[in-house]
Amino acid sequence: MKTVVIVDDREDNRALLMATLEHRDYRLVEASSGEEALKLIGKEEPDLIIADVLMPRMDGYEFVQQLRQDPRNAQTKVIFYTASYIEEESRRLAKACGVNHIIVKPTDPDTVLEIVDEALGEKSKSAAIVPTPDFEREHLHLVTDKLSEKVEELETLTHQLEQEIVERKSAEDALRASEAHLQTVVENLDEGVIVSDLKGGLVQWNRAALTIHGYTKLEEGLRSQSDLVDTFELSTLGGTRVPLEEWPLFRILRGENLRDLELRVRNIRADWERIFNYGGTLVHDGSNEPVLAIVTVSDITQRKRVEERLREQADIINHARDAIIIRHFQDDRITFWNKGAEHLYGWTANEALGKPSWELLYADANERDAPLKVLLSTGEFHGELKQVTKGARDIVVDCRATLIRDPAGEPRSLLLINTDITEQKKLEMQLLRAQRLESIGTLAGGVAHDLNNVLGPILMGAESLRCNRTGEHAAAMISLIEESARRGSSIVKQVLTFARGVEGERVLINPRHLIDEMVEIAKRTFPKTIEVTGKYPEHPWAISGDPTQLHQVLLNLSMNARDAMGNGGSLILAAENVEVDDNFAAMMPGAKAGSYATLRVSDTGVGIPRALVEKIFEPFFTTKDPGKGTGLGLSTSLGIVKSHAGFISVSSEQGRGTTFTVFLPAVQADVAPCRKEAPPVTKGNGELVLLVDDEMNVRHVTKMTLETHNYCVLEANDGPEALAIFAQHKDSISVVLTDLIMPYIDGVALIRALKRIKPDMIFIASSGQDTEPRLVELQGLGVVNFLCKPYDTRKLLTVLESAVSKQLAPLPKK
Known part of the structure; x- marks a missing residue:
């Protein structure tokens, strides 16, 4: 087994080589220096030495030389394993x-193994040592160069370190400046800021x-929260004492992260109590370790009072009784809805908020749009409006509206204060109707006189025609009878219209029509010793109002x-266009500058x-003898005019006369009716008409006219006879023309009975009295055609044609 000695001063390098070579069948020995390696080699006699070059005390060159x-x-193989000294x-x-x-480090393990295997596989021979004249000098020169390089690297690192120190110092200075700036900002905040350490010590x-706590400088008694216990008491807004913890x-x-904690704070020593808003958190x-706590505090005493x-x-x-509503001007959506509005309209606040007001309050778009023009021009509106409740009940409200603008002057919201005057209006209507009836009673003598004047020519003309039907004056006599009958019809119609007048319908009115009609009534009913005259401009300004009320x-x-002209005199009814300026308006109670049509x-x-001028508009005040006046005429008139946003002025001189001037807001609109030629009378096409009327003369004349x-006409004298005839000819009858006031079975009951027999039958209702009380009932039965007696041929045929053209009953067989 071959021995390999690894020499390196760094343990991690030795461990890396040991790990790389341990899979080979080598005995591995390690040394941490050249001296230690020389001692081992004397004992081990290795086959290969792997040495680092740059080591302390003895580098690789000295180690190999020794x-x-x-x-x-001499023949031991040596490998340098180094990251330096690789130049030529x-x-x-x-x-x-x-x-x-x-x-040369770093080298992959395979390359290392390949070189080691190659070195151990070479024949044992001494390494070729190239003689060097002065090894020591060259070695010293080489080491010196490398040390110079290291010195340069060290100088570079030193320069970089100095630069980092400068930069760090600049950063610290900037941080200190930022902290000072932050301190200035915090010091000048309107909100109180208190900094505490983690033990509760109040650092800053x-x-x-x-200021909020009543101090001018940081005192010794403000260093911890517990120091403040003897000075302050904290409690909830409800008054419950808050313990120190x-x-x-x-x-x-x-x-805890606190936000918007509102507490009552009482300074025991200074004897004041305020409301503070607290917040705060750990820093x-x-x-992510807590280092300090920040508490924020604001004095919200004044805000809470507001x-x-x-x-x-x-x-x-x-909780006001009036309905108070606020809505957006642009999208009409409701933003405020009080209890009064809930009570009046039936919609709860939750149901109403966010909804368009027109969707909840108005059945008629005109009622909604009418105030807007006034609001945009004047910023305010006061008038009566028809509205509807959640339960579809019609109501009348006295509306006071104010336009709210944004800082740029653009419309932002509408404030509406609505008072329910539905019952009041009903009472007013009853009072007005009673007054009208009283007026008619007063005029009854004049009406009777006028009707006698109408009936006289009719009676005399009829007798004349009976004696001489074909004489030269016959045609003229017929024309006289016809004209007298029309005059009589007009008188009766005026009386009925005035007696039953329907209040509340506001329409555009031409003042000349009001003057003409009143002049005609006065001429017919007032004593002939009073001269009645009407005057108006060529183009009078229009009025938006209730014709019946203004007539009254x-x-x-x-x-x-x-009544003021018992011995006769002159009565002038006039209409004028008037511009009221601020000076005039200031002298008249309830007046505003603007354009007015006056009566x-x-x-x-x-x-x-x-002395009496100031009292004449008071209810029940009268100067007339008992039984000749109620004292309500002028007070009622003033109420009507005020409801039309107008006012009345009075000028009077004893012994000379009196002038009342009614000022009504003018509407710039052309209401002059277009005169159209009457269309030609149309004839029937053989349709069968069932005519029901208990007045024989009316029935016979109507039958002759229709034929x-x-x-074709079938006659019935009353309801039972009409039912019998209808049962026989129901498939041929195209339309039923029936009077409403008859014995046994009245017209409404007859229509209801005939509807059961033939549901799609067409009806025309006729009456000489007021049909209003039964109008809703008739409409519920599908009756949409009405004839008011007396009617002429044109009116009869026009209504009949309209009715017949809408039914599909077969024509009668001839």
């Missing part, structure tokens, strides 16, 4: 010493922390004017005493 001085080792000069010197092979307080710092030292080093006031105000708003205002004012009622009566215009 090895070769012993004749016994080094190789030449190694060969001169008697080195057989050189292995910033200025805000001192639950104070914010000790909770943080236990590992960890790079090894919040409490806001909560109180919000609670007051939330004019009637109330006109009747007061009539003026002037008389030449006795006038109103100055003249190519309709």
Whole structure:
């Protein structure tokens, strides 16, 4: 077994070679220096020596030189295993010493084994030693060069180390500057910051922390949390005392991360109490070990007081009886919905918030859009709106809306305060209707006089025609009878319309129509000693209002004017376009600057005493004799005008007369009706009509008219007779024209009975009285065609044609 000696001052290099060669059948011996190797070789007589070159005290060259001085080792193979000295000069010197092979680190194990096997396989012969004149000098020169290289490397490393020291010092300076900057920032924070060590010692307080706790500088008594116990008491917002171990710092030292912990803090010595907001956490080093604790504190006393006031105000708003709503202007979505809104509309806040207001409150888009124009121009709106509840109940609200703008002046939100006035409006309607009936009673004498004037020509004309049907005046007499009948019909229609007027419908109105109609009523019903005149501009501004209510205002004012002119006089009803400026508006209660259409009622009566002018609009105030007035006319008129966002002015001079001027907001729109020529009267196509009416004259005239215009007619005097006839001819009858007020079976009951027999039958309802009370019932039965008595031929045929064109009943057989 061959022996291999491994010489290297580094144990890891020896272990690597031992591991590489242990699989060969070699005996391996190791030495840590050249001296130790020479001692071993004297005993072992190795076959191969593997030596490092650069070793302390004795390098590889000296080791080989001394090895070769012993004749016994002249033929021992030597391999240099080194990471240095591989230049040509080094190789030449190694060969001169008697080195057989050189292995340069690092080398893979296979190469090492191959060289070792090759060295041990060579014939034993001494290494070729090339004579060198001065080995010592060359060896010294070589070692000196390598040492110079090492010195240069050391100098380079020293320079790099110096540079690193400079850079580290700069970094430390920058760190110190950053820490100073951070200290300045922390010192000037509005939020208090307290730094503690892990034992609870208070290392640092910033200025805000001192100020918040009532100090001006860091005192000895502020060095630990326990030092503060004699000065401060902490409690929850509810008043529960907080023990020391639950104070914010000790909770943080236990590992809690605090955020928005609100506590009451009482300074026992200074006798004040405030509310602080605490936060804080542990600070960890790079090894995730805690090194200190930070506590943040803010005085939120003022903020909590403001919040409490806001909560109180919000609670007051939330429990207000009025519905208070806030919605976005752009997308109409609701952002606030108080208890009053829940009570009024039936929607809970959770149901309403985030929903568009139009989806919950409005059945009519016009009611929603109408206030927007006013809001955009003035920023405010006050008026009545029709809305709907969750249960589909129609309500009327008094709406006060305010437009809220953002800092840029753009619309942001709408604040709505809505008061339910549905019952109030019902009472007002009843009062207005009662007043209308009272007015009609007052006018009854004039109406009777006018009707007698109408009936006189009819009676005399009929007698004249009976005596002379073909005379030269017959045609003129017929025209007179027809004109008188139309006048009578118009009078009755006006009375009925006024008596049953439907309030609440706001439409565009041309003031000239109001003036013309009131002038006509006054001329017909007022004493002939009063001269009635109407005036208006060529293009009066339109009004958005309720025609019936505005008629009543004019009637109330006109009747007061009539009563003031017991001996006759002049009554002028006029419409004017007026611009109200700020000066005029300031003198009139409830007035605002803007464009107005005015309705003026002037008389030449006795006038109103100055002392009474301020009282005339008070309810039940009257100067008339008992039984001649309720004192509600002017107060009602003022209420109507205010509901139209208008106002009334009064000027009066005793003995000269009085002028009432009604100011109503103008709407810039053209409402003048287009006059159209009446379409030609259409004839029937032989359709069969069942005519039911208990008035024989009406029935006979209607039958003759229909037959003249190519309709077939079956007559019935009452409901039972109509049922019998219908049962026989139900398949041939195209339409049923029935009166509503009849004995035995009224019109509604008859329609219901005939519907059971033939559900798709078409009906026309006719009456000379108010049909409004039964209108909903008729519509529920599918009746959509109505004839108000008295009707003329054109109206009868127009309604009949419309009804017949919608049914598919077969024509009667001829």
